[in-house]
Amino acid sequence: MEISIPLAGDGGTPYYEQIYSYIKKEILSGRIRKGEKLPSTRALSLALSVSRNTVQTAYDQLTAEGYLIPEPQRGYFAAGLQWNYSVENMAAQESFSQDTEADTEEYAVDFAPFGVDVAHFPFATWRKLAREILSEENREVLTGGDPRGEYGLRASICRYLNSSRGMRARPEQVVVGAGTAYLLMLLTQLTGARRVAVEDPTYRHVSRMLRRLSHEIIPVSTDRQGMKTEKLRETEADMAYVMPAHQFPTGAVLPLDRRQELLRWAEEKPGRYLMEDDYDSEFRYRGKPIPSLSALGVSDPIVYLGTFSQTVAPAIRVSFMVLPESLNRDFDEKCGYYSQTVSRIDQEVLAKFMDDGYFERHLNRMRGVYKGKHDALIDALQPLRNRFAISGERAGLYLRLTSKSGCAESALIAAAKEAGVKIYGVSEYFLTPRESSSVLLGFANLSEEEIREGVRRLGEVWLTQ
Amino acid sequence: MEISIPLAGDGGTPYYEQIYSYIKKEILSGRIRKGEKLPSTRALSLALSVSRNTVQTAYDQLTAEGYLIPEPQRGYFAAGLQWNYSVENMAAQESFSQDTEADTEEYAVDFAPFGVDVAHFPFATWRKLAREILSEENREVLTGGDPRGEYGLRASICRYLNSSRGMRARPEQVVVGAGTAYLLMLLTQLTGARRVAVEDPTYRHVSRMLRRLSHEIIPVSTDRQGMKTEKLRETEADMAYVMPAHQFPTGAVLPLDRRQELLRWAEEKPGRYLMEDDYDSEFRYRGKPIPSLSALGVSDPIVYLGTFSQTVAPAIRVSFMVLPESLNRDFDEKCGYYSQTVSRIDQEVLAKFMDDGYFERHLNRMRGVYKGKHDALIDALQPLRNRFAISGERAGLYLRLTSKSGCAESALIAAAKEAGVKIYGVSEYFLTPRESSSVLLGFANLSEEEIREGVRRLGEVWLTQ
Numbered sequence: 067m068e069i070s071i072p073l074a075g076d077g078g079t080p081y082y083e084q085i086y087s088y089i090k091k092e093i094l095s096g097r098i099r100k101g102e103k104l105p106s107t108r109a110l111s112l113a114l115s116v117s118r119n120t121v122q123t124a125y126d127q128l129t130a131e132g133y134l135i136p137e138p139q140r141g142y143f144a145a146g147l148q149w150n151y152s153v154e155n156m157a158a159q160e161s162f163s164q165d166t167e168a169d170t171e172e173y174a175v176d177f178a179p180f181g182v183d184v185a186h187f188p189f190a191t192w193r194k195l196a197r198e199i200l201s202e203e204n205r206e207v208l209t210g211g212d213p214r215g216e217y218g219l220r221a222s223i224c225r226y227l228n229s230s231r232g233m234r235a236r237p238e239q240v241v242v243g244a245g246t247a248y249l250l251m252l253l254t255q256l257t258g259a260r261r262v263a264v265e266d267p268t269y270r271h272v273s274r275m276l277r278r279l280s281h282e283i284i285p286v287s288t289d290r291q292g293m294k295t296e297k298l299r300e301t302e303a304d305m306a307y308v309m310p311a312h313q314f315p316t317g318a319v320l321p322l323d324r325r326q327e328l329l330r331w332a333e334e335k336p337g338r339y340l341m342e343d344d345y346d347s348e349f350r351y352r353g354k355p356i357p358s359l360s361a362l363g364v365s366d367p368i369v370y371l372g373t374f375s376q377t378v379a380p381a382i383r384v385s386f387m388v389l390p391e392s393l394n395r396d397f398d399e400k401c402g403y404y405s406q407t408v409s410r411i412d413q414e415v416l417a418k419f420m421d422d423g424y425f426e427r428h429l430n431r432m433r434g435v436y437k438g439k440h441d442a443l444i445d446a447l448q449p450l451r452n453r454f455a456i457s458g459e460r461a462g463l464y465l466r467l468t469s470k471s472g473c474a475e476s477a478l479i480a481a482a483k484e485a486g487v488k489i490y491g492v493s494e495y496f497l498t499p500r501e502s503s504s505v506l507l508g509f510a511n512l513s514e515e516e517i518r519e520g521v522r523r524l525g526e527v528w529l530t531q
Numbered sequence: 532m533e534i535s536i537p538l539a540g541d542g543g544t545p546y547y548e549q550i551y552s553y554i555k556k557e558i559l560s561g562r563i564r565k566g567e568k569l570p571s572t573r574a575l576s577l578a579l580s581v582s583r584n585t586v587q588t589a590y591d592q593l594t595a596e597g598y599l600i601p602e603p604q605r606g607y608f609a610a611g612l613q614w615n616y617s618v619e620n621m622a623a624q625e626s627f628s629q630d631t632e633a634d635t636e637e638y639a640v641d642f643a644p645f646g647v648d649v650a651h652f653p654f655a656t657w658r659k660l661a662r663e664i665l666s667e668e669n670r671e672v673l674t675g676g677d678p679r680g681e682y683g684l685r686a687s688i689c690r691y692l693n694s695s696r697g698m699r700a701r702p703e704q705v706v707v708g709a710g711t712a713y714l715l716m717l718l719t720q721l722t723g724a725r726r727v728a729v730e731d732p733t734y735r736h737v738s739r740m741l742r743r744l745s746h747e748i749i750p751v752s753t754d755r756q757g758m759k760t761e762k763l764r765e766t767e768a769d770m771a772y773v774m775p776a777h778q779f780p781t782g783a784v785l786p787l788d789r790r791q792e793l794l795r796w797a798e799e800k801p802g803r804y805l806m807e808d809d810y811d812s813e814f815r816y817r818g819k820p821i822p823s824l825s826a827l828g829v830s831d832p833i834v835y836l837g838t839f840s841q842t843v844a845p846a847i848r849v850s851f852m853v854l855p856e857s858l859n860r861d862f863d864e865k866c867g868y869y870s871q872t873v874s875r876i877d878q879e880v881l882a883k884f885m886d887d888g889y890f891e892r893h894l895n896r897m898r899g900v901y902k903g904k905h906d907a908l909i910d911a912l913q914p915l916r917n918r919f920a921i922s923g924e925r926a927g928l929y930l931r932l933t934s935k936s937g938c939a940e941s942a943l944i945a946a947a948k949e950a951g952v953k954i955y956g957v958s959e960y961f962l963t964p965r966e967s968s969s970v971l972l973g974f975a976n977l978s979e980e981e982i983r984e985g986v987r988r989l990g991e992v993w994l995t996q
Contacts, residue, residue, distance in 0.1 A: 127683075138888070180675075184670050184674060185670065187670065187673050189666065189667050192665055193661070197658055197661075200657055205652070208647075208844035209647070209845050210840075210845040211845075244709045244873065244874075245869070247869045247870060248713065248872055255744070270868070271868035275869065380676075381673045381875040382673075383870075383874045403735070403739050404710070404712045404713065405712060405848075406848070407710055407713055407848055408709065409874065409877055410846040411846055411847075412874055422601070
């Protein structure tokens with residue numbers, strides 16, 4: 067079979083994607099029939115004057131999605147569509163990539179607040195460690211392992227918490243799990259708490275998840291310093307989910323007196339717990355590090371939650387929690403029947419990554435990278451400072467911009483969209499509906515140039531209004 | 532520093548473990564002081580006349596557990612114990628390996644019913660695929676990905692279900708997650724069902740987990756054919772968790788008429804669901820394959836649960852479920868805030884493993900391996916057949932032995948222990964307490980020789996009693 071694919075070389079859509087889309091359509095339409103042999107990657111690359119790698123990428127994707135069947139030594143064949151009734155659905159899925167990405171395609175710059183820079187991921191190191199772990203001598207790594215997570219990884223996490231957060235935790239207190247949401251789910255089974263206080267605004271996912279797990283969610287309002295802890299005492303809450311080091315989405319850092327108030331609240335009554343989500347404490351660009359609540363020395367009413375999603379990569383699904391003794395002793399009985407959710411292979415790779423010093427090096431490097439982006443953003447925002455207040459800066463991977471004239475969030479977002487810039491509102495994170503004139507600008511997966519270009523565009527539409 | 536370690540060469544405890552234990556004790560006791568430099572692996576291997584690799588293994592473990600600190604170019608140093616109050620705990624942890632393993636150490640043969648043969652895992656292939664996925668060109672793999680799991684993997688799973696289980700599922704219906712327990716947790720949030728019928732006996736973990744998630748568990752008794760489905764109708768259940776292909780722990784295969792009865796029950800009333808756990812359908816040694824409930828053509832009241840824990844390896848934490856349309860459409864709203872629990876890297880490696888034909892080859896190979904072990908066990912059990920009935924054979928990775936004279940399970944287990952053989956009772960899986968004269972013999976991670984030796988020992992104690 068010969069295929070002639072009209073490739074557009076305008077630099078818009080990559081070649082491999084054009085090849086992928088073309089062949090997919092031909093198969094879906096039936097013009098390439100089931101069992102038909104596709105041209106070899108070599109032949110097609112010559113015919114189209116593109117690299118063989120480009121064709122291979124397209125074929126791989128088509129294979130992964132079931133359109134092509136590779137046969138060793140023979141080549142690629144068009145697949146018979148086994149689920150004909152879904153052809154329309156699949157054809158409707160025009161985009162090569164995911165929906166969420168498709169949505170951002172119309173934007174020149176996307177200040178996504180949950181982004182992470184993956185450009186500096188140490189691929190070679192990770193590959194090397196994975197190769198070492200995946201060895202015949204290490205068959206043990208294939209078996210089920212400890213429901214709490216491997217002891218070695220838990221010990222590595224403790225050493226890290228000690229050196230980085232001044233915390234004294236023992237491996238026996240640590241539970242590893244695939245994502246903070248999952249750990250929170252375990253926690254709610256462990257504490258038996260039913261009324262959970264959360265900062266308002268907070269992560270929508272957390273409040274929605276807790277509510278669905280039959281919990282009553284009690285919003286506690288925040289100001290520039292974070293949760294108004296004195297309001298906590300007015301509630302019936304038996305648990306509080308807080309982000310003292312860098313609250314999302316306000317960016318507030320909880321001052322010491324409020325931290326102490328939180329602790330006092332929790333200690334007042336047995337069965338009260340603080341869930342401290344320390345999700346982005348690693349990235350702090352100015353001023354001294356904020357100690358974790360747990361570092362204040364009192365450990366019993368606190369559950370500490372951490373994650374490697376931001377410090378290593380979102381795909382590495384490793385989060386962890388440090389349980390106080392009162393919860394820890396019940397863990398095996400109440401949660402021991404959940405098998406560990408993180409692959410033991412990944413756990414061992416991560417432990418080695420930490421133990422051999424790669425993690426610290428990577429963190430140092432990323433602190434530099436993120437500080438550069440953070441500073442570039444602050445710098446680029448100077449011309450806007452008459453009209454906008456910046457908050458939540460100095461730490462984390464996003465900052466918050468508030469219109470001094472009270473311009474509505476929705477108007478800011480709409481104007482930005484006109485300029486090809488995607489920014490994110492804050493109002494959706496409030497549990498108590500309210501007007502907002504704030505937006506979030508995440509900078510982690512943008513280059514410094516993109517940051518400057520994005521802010522330049524924002525200035526053009528915002529300052530001329 | 533020089534260390535002289537008295538190594539016992541009787542073949543009992545491996546050298547690396549002896550070295551590990553010795554140094555650990557020296558550090559815990561304070562005889563090796565904080566900051567002291569350990570001998571190099573080379574020096575110690577020469578001094579002890581063991582391979583350098585042996586010393587390295589011990590040092591690696593000591594490093595992973597925080598006893599040693601490696602300093603590049605300089606060597607290994609004794610760590611200061613950061614959590615002094617846990618020293619006793621750690622010293623108490625005498626064993627090198629996990630508690631559960633320590634417990635089995637006294638046994639010559641352990642017929643663990645949840646074991647999996649990892650000796651035949653295709654390490655080289657997995658390493659190669661991991662290397663391909665972990666490439667700089669594939670940075671995308673580091674980002675968060677789809678909460679349901681990568682589309683490519685879901686498509687691979689559908690092709691597999693189609694060819695192997697005769698099921699027509701679309702990738703859009705599939706949800707990937709780290710373990711069946713986790714998926715069941717999502718499911719209970721999705722269905723809103725509160726009264727769950729389970730086979731009695733069943734997986735303890737499942738019934739305990741569902742109960743803790745505030746579900747009422749309704750045991751339905753079983754006979755040799757599996758769940759007595761006519762009893763289901765007498766209950767108030769709105770959901771049933773079943774294992775029709777090979778029930779655990781009875782090993783029963785649900786006959787067609789009961790399957791149809793299950794389906795009729797579920798279809799009678801909207802909101803009723805069957806959770807079909809098809810955990811070990813791949814391994815069938817005699818007779819034709821048992822179709823899944825879902826393959827009967829009716830798909831709406833059925834949620835299909837599958838896992839790669841047994842077919843690939845327990846450490847590969849990938850399970851999946853196929854949702855019927857009525858549940859699928861609510862998934863994003865009700866469960867979309869749980870991020871995907873399986874690392875995207877692992878998902879892509881597994882998808883490639885499936886797409887490139889390795890999975891099928893591995894399955895074929897393992898079917899052969901397990902059939903060999905299964906047949907060896909059946910064969911070895913011949914002399915015991917006068918006294919014991921065998922059931923649950925022909926499929927899966929364990930079988931069930933029932934004393935014809937009604938000898939109590941506990942007596943069988945105790946006698947086996949005397950003979951150095953670990954076998955497993957059935958009674959603990961019953962929700963309604965009852966006497967049992969049955970035990971489980973898992974054969975997956977034993978060699979054929981070990982199987983014969985184990986049964987020989989059982990015969991010695993059981994037949995002479």
